[in-house]
Amino acid sequence: MSQISSLHKIHFISIGGSVMHNLAIELHLKGFVITGSDDEIYEPSSSRLAKYELLPAISGWFPEKITADLDAVILGMHARQDNPELAKARELGIKVYSYPEYIFEQSQNKQRVVIAGSHGKTTITSMILHVLKYNNRIFNYLVGAQIEGFDNMVKLSENAPLIIIEGDEYFTSPIDPTPKFMHYQPHIALISGIAWDHFNVFPTWESYVKQFELLADSLPKAGSIIFDETDDMLDVIGQKERTDVVNTPYSAHPSEIVDGKTILITAEQGEIPVLVFGNHNMKNISGARAVCERLGITDEEFYQAIQSFKGASKRLELLGSNDSVNIYRDFAHAPSKVEATTAALKEQFPNRTLVACAELHTFSSLNKAFLKQYRRKLKAADIAVVYYNPLTIEHKRLEPITAEDIREAFKRDDLKIFTDSDELATFLKSFEWTDSNLLLMSSGTFGGLDLKGLAETVLS
Structure with missing residues (x-):
C-alpha cells in the first residue's frame, strides 16, 4: 500500500x-x-x-x-x-x-512500463491500453491524448498490478530539470526513436540523446528495454551491454496496402486488417506488440485487439471524407513527425494529390537556428504549405523570421507560406478538390481556424 x-x-x-x-x-x-x-x-x-x-x-x-x-x-x-x-x-x-513524482509514489508496488521517444509514444501507449482493455486486463495508466473508450487520461487504482506511462524527456517541473521519465523508475522501457526536439531545453543534439541513454542505463536487473533498431542512434543505446537487462529490438511490422487499406502480414494469424497506416505506425504496432508480449498477451490476443484500434486523438485523425477526398489532422509539429505523417499519407493514397499544411507553432519550430531541421521534410507532399503567426514569434521573444527564411529552411521553392489564417482558408477553399487529400499538421490551431467548417466546405 x-x-x-x-x-x-x-x-x-x-x-x-x-x-x-x-x-x-x-x-x-x-x-x-x-x-x-x-x-x-x-x-x-x-x-x-x-x-x-x-x-x-x-x-x-x-x-x-x-x-x-x-x-x-x-x-x-x-x-x-x-x-x-x-x-x-x-x-x-x-x-x-x-506529477511524475506523485505518479511514482502511487505506483511503487506496481509493475511500471514507460513508453518514451521523440515520436510515436502517445500512439504506442494508446495501442497498449487498447489491447489490454480489449483483453479485460486491470491496469493503471497515464497517456498524453484522449483515446476512444477511455474517459480520462490518468487512472490510479489500488488493485491494478501494473501501470503504463507515457514518459517524456522534458523537464519535470520549474524546480526540477530531471527528465520526467526518470522519475517513474520503469521495469520495462520502450524507446520509439530519437529526433532532436525541445531546442529551448536541449540546445545540442548530444544533450538531447543523453536523456534517453540515462533512461536505458537506469533499468533494474531483470528489466527490459524495447527499441526501434532502425534508428541508428537508438540502436547504439539499445544494443549496449547491460547486466541482466533484456534487449528487444523491433522494426516496422510487415504489411501491404490494398485499395487504400493496410493489412498486417503475420506468420501464425494470417492477414490482419488495421485502421492505422504508414511506416511509422507499422513500427508503433511492432513496439506495442513487444511490450504486450512482456505483459503476457499472446499474439492471438494482440492481433484480435489491434484491428479495432482507431488511433489516438489528433494522430492522423480523419476530420471528414467523401468518395475522392480525405481530410486529416495530425499533432505533428517536430520535423521527424511532419516527414513521417506526410510520407504515410502519400504512400497510402499514391494516386491522390496531397496538400500538406504544417503550422510552425512551438518554440523550436519558430527558432531561426532550428528551422533547418525541416529540410525537405515536406517532400512527399504535392502541394506544400506552411503557416506561422509572426505574433507568436514576438510572444515567445524570438528573432523574427521571414517567408524567405522558411522557404530556404524547407528547401522547397514552390512552398506556399501564409501568416494570415483567413488567407490560408481562402486558398484551401479555392482549390479544386477531387482525387486529393488534405493534411493539417499542428500542435496549435492555425490561428484559430475553424477546421470542422473548413472540412465541410472542402468536402462539399
Whole structure:
C-alpha cells in the first residue's frame, strides 16, 4: 500500500495542464478534496475541470489557497520558480510533488512500463491500453491524448498490478530539470526513436540523446528495454551491454496496402486488417506488440485487439471524407513527425494529390537556428504549405523570421507560406478538390481556424 494513499486534500499549482487536469479529475473521483490555480486554462481542460466543479473561479495565483491542512501540493510545468503559491507551500513545509513524482509514489508496488521517444509514444501507449482493455486486463495508466473508450487520461487504482506511462524527456517541473521519465523508475522501457526536439531545453543534439541513454542505463536487473533498431542512434543505446537487462529490438511490422487499406502480414494469424497506416505506425504496432508480449498477451490476443484500434486523438485523425477526398489532422509539429505523417499519407493514397499544411507553432519550430531541421521534410507532399503567426514569434521573444527564411529552411521553392489564417482558408477553399487529400499538421490551431467548417466546405 502506497504511503500516501490516505491523502485527502491536495492543491494543484497550474491545474490546467493536459496531464495535470486529468490527474486532478482522477483524484477527485477517488474522493480526494482537490483545489487548484492557474493563470490561463484552455479547452478542453477548462470544460472538463468545470464538469467536476474543479475549475478555479478566478485565474491567477493566490497564496491564501495554500493552507496548513493540505496534505500535498502538485506543481505543474507551466508555473514559474517564483510562483507565490509555491513559496507559501515551502514556507508552511507542505510536501511539494511534480506529477511524475506523485505518479511514482502511487505506483511503487506496481509493475511500471514507460513508453518514451521523440515520436510515436502517445500512439504506442494508446495501442497498449487498447489491447489490454480489449483483453479485460486491470491496469493503471497515464497517456498524453484522449483515446476512444477511455474517459480520462490518468487512472490510479489500488488493485491494478501494473501501470503504463507515457514518459517524456522534458523537464519535470520549474524546480526540477530531471527528465520526467526518470522519475517513474520503469521495469520495462520502450524507446520509439530519437529526433532532436525541445531546442529551448536541449540546445545540442548530444544533450538531447543523453536523456534517453540515462533512461536505458537506469533499468533494474531483470528489466527490459524495447527499441526501434532502425534508428541508428537508438540502436547504439539499445544494443549496449547491460547486466541482466533484456534487449528487444523491433522494426516496422510487415504489411501491404490494398485499395487504400493496410493489412498486417503475420506468420501464425494470417492477414490482419488495421485502421492505422504508414511506416511509422507499422513500427508503433511492432513496439506495442513487444511490450504486450512482456505483459503476457499472446499474439492471438494482440492481433484480435489491434484491428479495432482507431488511433489516438489528433494522430492522423480523419476530420471528414467523401468518395475522392480525405481530410486529416495530425499533432505533428517536430520535423521527424511532419516527414513521417506526410510520407504515410502519400504512400497510402499514391494516386491522390496531397496538400500538406504544417503550422510552425512551438518554440523550436519558430527558432531561426532550428528551422533547418525541416529540410525537405515536406517532400512527399504535392502541394506544400506552411503557416506561422509572426505574433507568436514576438510572444515567445524570438528573432523574427521571414517567408524567405522558411522557404530556404524547407528547401522547397514552390512552398506556399501564409501568416494570415483567413488567407490560408481562402486558398484551401479555392482549390479544386477531387482525387486529393488534405493534411493539417499542428500542435496549435492555425490561428484559430475553424477546421470542422473548413472540412465541410472542402468536402462539399
